[in-house]
Amino acid sequence: MRKRFYGALVLGSFLLAGGVVTSCSDYDDDINNLNQRVDAVEKTLNDLKAAIEKGVTINDIATTDNGIVIKTSKGDFTIINGTSQAGCTVEIGPNGTWVINGKDTGKPSKGADGEDGKDGIYYEPNAETNTWWKVEGDKKTDTGVSYLAEGTITAVYDKVNGELLLNGVEGYQGTLVISLTTGLKSLVFQPDFYYQGIEAMSVGTYNYTEKTVAKVNADNDFSKDAPTSLKGVAMSPGLVANYHMNPSNADINKIEKLSFISDDKDYTRSEGGVVKATVTSKEAKDGILTVHAQLTDGTIKDINTDGKVTVLALQANYKNAEEKVDTTITSDYAAVKAVDYNDMVLAHADATVDHTKHLYATAAEAIKNEAEYEIVWNHEGMDVAELVQTHYDDLSSGTSVHEAWDVNAKSGTVEKYGFEYSYELVGYHKGENKTSESAHAAMKGSVLRPQMPKDGKQQAFGAEQNQAEVNREPLVRVILRDKVSNKIASVGYIKFKIVDQAAESSVLLNAQFQFNDKYTVNCTENEHKLEIAWHDFEEDILAKLQELGISKEDFHTNFKLEGGNDDATQYDGVTATSQPATKKGIVKQTISDTGAEQTEIITWTLKNNEAYQLFKNNEAASVVVRYAKEIDATKHIYQYVYVTLTWTPSERNVTPAGKLADSDKIKEYWYATNKPTAGSGYSDIHAIVETVGQIGANDEFKSDILNTFVGNDVTVSDVNSVYTAFQNDKLTKEFKFVDPQGTDLTPVTGNSGTQYEITVGKNGTVLYANIKGDLNKYEVVRLINQETPAAGKTIQQSVLEYVDNDVAKDILNYADHKDLDVKETFTAQLEIKPTNCDWVPFTLDNNKFFVKFLRPISIIDPNDNTFTDAETGGAKRDLTLKFVDWRDHNFDGTETKGHNYYEYYGVNKIECLEKDIKTDLNGTSGKFDKLLSSVTDKIKFHFTEPTYQEIQQGKNGIKHYFGTLLYENNGVTVGDFQIQVPFDVTYDWGTIRVYVVCKISKTQAN
Template identity: 25%
Template sequence: MNKKFLNAVLFGALLASSTGTFTSCKDYDDDINGLSERVDAVEKTLADLNTKFGALAYVKSVSFANGVLTVTDQSGTPTTYTIPDNDTNTTYTLDVTSSREGNVTTVTVTLTGSDNSKIVKTFTITDNDTVTQDTKLDPTKFWMDSEGVMWYGTKDDKENSIKTGVAVPKQPQHDKTTVSVVQYKDETGVVVGWEILVDNQPLSTKLLIQDVLPITSFEYIPTKILAGWGERVIVFEENSYKQKTIVANEVKTSATATLYMSNVAAPQYRVNPSSATLAQLTEEGKAQILKQTVEQVTRTPGVFIDWKKTTIENGIMTVSLEADPALFEDEADKLDMIALQFETTAKNKVATEYVGVINKDAEIDVVLTDKAVTATNPGDDANHFAITKADAEAQVAKIDDKNMPMTGNAALVQNVTYSEAIAGINLTELVSACNVKDAAGHKFFDYTKYPDLTLSFEAVAYKVNETPQERYMSLDGVTFKAVNYGNVNESCIGKAPMVLAKLTDSHNGNAIVAAAYIKLLIVGDAAAKPEPDITITENATIGIDCNNSAYTWSTNDEFMSTQVYTFSTNEKLTALSKEQFHTLYGYAAAPVVGFDNVGTWNVTEILTAGDNKANRGAKFELTTAPLEAKTYVAYAVYEKTTDADVIVSIANGGMYPKYVAIKHVVKVDPINFTATAKEKAPNAWNGNTASIYCQTPGTTNTTQIIGDLNELFVGGKVQFDYSSSFDAEKFPSFVADNMEYTFVFSEKNLKATRGLVTGVDGTQYQLALNADKTELHAVGKDLTGTAVASAITADNLVASLSDANNNDVTFANTAVAKNLLNKEARGADSFYAVMDIVYENGCDMTVPVTNGEFNLAFIRPVNVSSDASKFFTDGLNEGDPANTLKLGELVTFTDWRKDSPLNSFAANLDYYRYYGVTKIECKGNIADVVETDWTGTRKTLKEAFGAELASQIITITSKNVTYTTAEVTAVPDFGTASYIKSSRVEIKDYKLYIPLTITYTWGTIEETIEVQVKATK
């Protein structure tokens, strides 16, 4: 048995704890003022923490001591959060051990308190768990819910997480005063991360150490597929170019021989885990190149590619490679393939998959452009920097009286703000490049992936109004700094120094690949390039709803002060006061491009009549109705003023972003509960089947087959219980007062589920439903698709539902319905419809009913059987009256009331009129349809007696019966059956089986009766 150990230590933020234990508040200071201050401090801390790190972040460390929470980010910069601490605490430690056998890992979790209490629980992980794809214990998968219960799995997927069974004992809590930190360790005791909690309720902040988990794999990110092979390939680009020269302050293309750049590629790989850093690889991520050549199954070793550089950022590894183009396979049926192998600091070797490599040569012509040119925006000629000094000098570059760039300045003049220019600007951040060779069109050229290409800058001397502009600048490599002439502060503002940018190729003796003249205009700080737009997100989760009273959320003063005015997501910006923010920003009432709402919203600015600049916010009203189970998004956008006086009135005002948006995200959860119909009427059900019958004979009744489905339930109404997961506050539209139920015909009646149904005459049908499922029809068995719905007519109606709850069910008086009804007598094979109960609120949102599906049997009104007291006598003279029996006496009629003394037609003769029995007949040639056991086995008369004698056994004469309004007092005369066999060759007891067709109000019944023939004594 392989045994492993994991220690997850929890420690509280209310008492300094260097040992890593969970601390929960037990005694509290009852001073109200002190508590209020503490709550405020805690709320501010948590708001700042969430703003800076969000839902998940990778950090270096987290510590808590003396009321100070310190989080050190990836760059090593610590951020402190002060949390007042004046309480007594209790500590708990969570220890986890695991053992593995086969594909099952058993985990034992032990919670030990400082009072020596101990809770021990176990759970198992198997290969087919949804939490993890193997049984290895992952310490980052432990998390705590709002009840202090520890789970193992993904926090956002509680349903598929495993409940460990361990929970931190509840302690008396004051609102937002107990701040706790859960510390997780791996099997060796190394801390892997933390989770922040308040009053046992986790925040949305989870902090993991960036590089603690080992690198397990690299996944190639393909960008090219090799035609004809279908193979993903890394493309090495062997670019050639004509050298540029600078002649008389002009960039010219040399007519000398073509030069070739180094042959490079920069494939990218996803790193697992994504938190890994370059520091986890030895020798700065140096790769060993593994090669194979594919030709059917032939592999050839060899190295022809050199590693240059590796970077890892946000889980993506970029590897710079250089190849010797002469060593690539050039045969059409061969393809070189490489894999990269790295060594980790733990001395493990991790290799990528093999990927094809090809060499691609192309002639290029590179020009330098402004930074607007990117891989996704190749730009055009308007982005090209000037290739002559004269053209650059001619570019208009002026400022207005507020030190802002003037309207009409040349687009290619690069505005640099005074503060930034004094501090120093990296000029490479202003320059991009593109390839303008005819075949390429205008295509972004990423020179940074070529290790031999270098972008450098030189100062260019020129004058404006006899003032040398180069006096106002200095260059240190690629760093440009503004210089105040004569040490006069801000004297450089309005000056326009010029630089010559050169892209050179060290592979070819620093030959110039591209060059351009760039004019820089030093402007006031109000013209500073704004930082990226800031979006502050507030999340909410609600249940699916009719939304008749529209969902609303409004910011309050606390939210605006701690989330919006702070600019805490950008370290370059400082917090503004309310007045400063609303002076610098105005509410954008019209939609702003890039801030697109999802759903229908009404977002308005909140203004307070008194001091508007100190009391503003936004109100979000979600007017979509009804809501769907999806995520809705809305923005309240604040736009920065363009008034330079206002901008410069605030320190670094130009740096603040153009837009500050409050993003409200509302996740609408689907219903997570069910309803159960309760209190079924006990005598109305046979298992899950209820029945509908013909009306009981009476003076005012008719032979309608109707019923009220409500009467199947106690109290004449369906009542429901919800499952325990129902939350009335979250799902207000689903409280009982807002709900209605209806009965419908289920889709399980359709052919796809039920198959075909058969009528009494043998015809097969498929059942069909109308649009609202209140009608059941029987249509052609072979119809498909839309032809099924098109075939629905009044003539093939079988049953229908009506009334408020669709509770009144009526069996149709159509030939098709009668054909199905009369196939079987009352019993398990009676024709039935599958029913559903739909439970919905006022906007047609339904709750699944766990027992809403049931079978509704339609009971044939009349049943027919043999009268055992009636018989024929074999051996009597032909015509003997004893052998002529009335058809009405040969059969016994009962109605649908099973085992009831009231069901007999013989005892209630008027039933013949009530049920409309009009004819009893034997259809077809008697010799062919009547059977006998004369020979010992059941055969037709013809088979038993031969054709001639078969016609001399029995005759049947039928009569139609009509009724008046008068009560029937005798069995109607339906005709007779006469036994005419007179042969005395053999006389014995035997039976006749006579198939009869009975016609009545609800169609025809086919029943074979058995008549005894007795030998003459």
């Protein structure tokens, strides 16, 4: 029974093995266990189907100890048997035959060349009968041979039809067919270049002089062979357009029709009809749909000459048979640019910058000159296609530029445009030799192999090799042919010399392997292993070496992985002179036993940190290793097979990030920038000394930042779930001071008027101050640990401690606690830095804030210090001052609740700066711009300082005594005036300067 997997699974009947059922309880347990296993399988298959519908592609199918694993571009899907038996995989191997669990069945799939030939015989698995069917043309015959492995899951990976056939899936009867393709949703043009800013493709016209050549062989004398030129030909093979398919695994077999919409878009008026484009073929690989089309009718417009541009859009009529929906999908428009290419000529692939190193134009010219390449007598095969390229004159820029068309003949470039290369040996005789020079070699496609002739005649490719071939010089004719008209566009000749040993090392092959495993950074040293499967090794290395005449046995025996199998040397390139490079992880070789034979497997292992260093700034990473065969040890001549491994993660997750939400802050502790109102914003917090009257309070200046956060801890949110190592519970968080240099936070002014530069030190945990021009630095604020850290806190150094030294105090006392500008109250900026591992930066949004260190107390002039001139004995007044703390609590108010604030804040000294007294005498009333001593020396003020005890306990009935002012005038009478008297009041946290205005009433009775 054949079922397709489109929706939920329909469970079949179950046969419970294991003997007679003895109790309902046992029966229920068996049913529950079976249901759980079936549910797990159903979920896996549903997840796989959903992934395929999103464009995921299948990379490999492999067996496990108890089932199979389906490896996709987005991860693995494992299906288990429910028994201890391993699964079974059936897939098409590198030689085009069906392979079961690594063993080649010898049964061809779709014919030896991979295409349906009329006389070709191949085999295909039949999901209805679960047997191999033999296909001969239109006739299909059941062989009766089952491809299923008894008692286990069998997975048939049918790449040709885009299906995965599963048998033996627990809870499912018959064959489960999973389509590996999905419906086409959109097409996006992949531009070849930009034509005056427009995405464009080129349509080339190849102008050449047709040539003819005589038939040649390797045995006879064709030393005068040369092409004959005929008339000129203009060949337009059509256009080749590439489109990104969405999704990339869309089934192009369901595209019933492809057509182009064409139009000419105005720049100005133009003549000529709109060109028509007819699709001739299509193909898809790696998510790219390549369309070949012929252009007929009309003309391709040119912006510069016609004022118009020809544009094409591809339309695909797509049919989804299961959903019975026909859809027309149209790509974006792309410009078409006509380009002329003239005078194609064959050249050497190592051509110089000016592209003048062409092949010889005649056999005679090649014969009379030195051989251009050497080949060792026992070489298994040199690919001539890698030595040849085509040059032409490119007229696309308006002037003729001679340049290379392709990298080399092996690149497949010219084939896209209707041309092809061919190669043949040209016989000729040298001296008295009766055997042709070219008979000492044979060609298979483009591969040239030295070998012995027999009876003076060339032998089939693969014949005996012998040193007697040395010094023979076979001649190869290379032809570039126009496949559309079957006309020859260019001919060239290359002479080789067979030598006893190579003059220098050579590179035979550079096999490239791509991996797209996703990468996500984490903070472990877990290893990620990338592996070249055995069948990929055979297909991309051994099979390609076989084309060069190097057998699998030769490779296994003579080619060694340089550096050793456990940690291969890595190289900086893929040339014969490439040098060892800094290693990226470890590349090693292991041996896989496929059952029939042993084959190498290459693995590339990277630790997570190594991978992060590669991917944090790069989308891909590559390593190069090589196998070497010793040709001449004394001369250090080797043949190399390079293996390039490139990892381009389908998902590259290297930038963990999160957010500190304002909702994680306790609103009432936070302030808007430089604002005094709590709850007005989330920019500032205010650091203060300990509050009077609280248990253990002793006027220390310590503030725990965590008290301002919900739960007294910092929570990082909005971290992408893919970053499992960087979720909030995995992060270590730190508070750090932000360097204030270059901001308004430095310099700052102290109460003394001194200016200080503020800097950061000790890894962001201390702020320093130094007087400008003085290199001595003094600590101002530091981050310290909690005395008793709370359980579960993720930040330890969360306490801000204001330092008790003269410089720090000077800065602290510059401004009143209400003056919140950054140039008034001392302000610092902090940031929260979360980490899990120090080598991976974590970006935290909204992580910076400001802390303002509020001056603990302020002293206010109550403006009630008044004197009368000419009192007997001088006028005396007890100094009155108003003290308030950072909460505006009056030291003498009821809010003190019986606590002595003077004692708590350590008010211990009041000094008068008599020499700095200023006055408004002889000036504007209230404007204190002159020193009293500079106006008159007859008016004196003297201050009697209070003792510490008097400040705290009072004197003469005054609760808190601040000292006495004595005013004397020993000169002439005077009218009303004022003086401004500066006082320095010292307390626990420094000195505050307060200016007291004393009013002097006019002389008595005057």
